[in-house]
Amino acid sequence: MSETPQTEQLEKKPQSTTQQFLSFTLGKEEYGVDILRVQEIRSWEPVSRIPNVPSYEKGVVNLRGAIVPIIDLRERFGLGHCQYTPLTVVVVLQAHIGSKTRIMGVVVDAVSDVIDVDKKSIQSAPNFGAKVSTEFINGLISVNQRMVMLLDVDKLLRLDGVDDDDES
Numbered sequence: 001m002s003e004t005p006q007t008e009q010l011e012k013k014p015q016s017t018t019q020q021f022l023s024f025t026l027g028k029e030e031y032g033v034d035i036l037r038v039q040e041i042r043s044w045e046p047v048s049r050i051p052n053v054p055s056y057e058k059g060v061v062n063l064r065g066a067i068v069p070i071i072d073l074r075e076r077f078g079l080g081h082c083q084y085t086p087l088t089v090v091v092v093l094q095a096h097i098g099s100k101t102r103i104m105g106v107v108v109d110a111v112s113d114v115i116d117v118d119k120k121s122i123q124s125a126p127n128f129g130a131k132v133s134t135e136f137i138n139g140l141i142s143v144n145q146r147m148v149m150l151l152d153v154d155k156l157l158r159l160d161g162v163d164d165d166d167e168s
Contacts, residue, residue, distance in 0.1 A: 095157035
């Protein structure tokens with residue numbers, strides 16, 4: 001009987017080749033972020049606007065005492081603004097930027113699913129040349145005939161000009 005637990009442990013080891021992603025939609029496109037970076041999913045609620053910030057930075061919300069910046073991913077990616085609906089949600093993510101952990105919310109059209117991905121099936125982002133930025137894309141996967149773009153949370157949540165001189 002003592003062999004059974006060891007056998008089960010050996011059978012569970014190959015699961016480390018898989019990774020889970022939370023998938024969501026922006027328009028007709030589907031994106032995914034590492035599930036371990038997701039702190040929570042909240043329904044859309046009005047934010048406190050901050051003056052003189054880029055249009056994709058919607059403002060801030062108070063999340064249990066912490067002030068959390070909210071970014072509209074549609075606008076961040078240049079997909080235009082869309083009217084928020086009851087399906088619109090804010091995915092609160094943790095980014096590791098340098099030695100700091102930053103909590104930020106991203107507005108998405110709708111959350112789709114949690115998907116299990118074999119790390120070997122992740123394809124690298126294609127190179128479209130200098131005019132098209134793929135800096136936020138970690139890779140691409142095909143799930144049930146759908147293409148899902150896997151996003152790099154750390155690069156995605158790095159705000160222009162903030163992290164360079166954050167140490168002051």
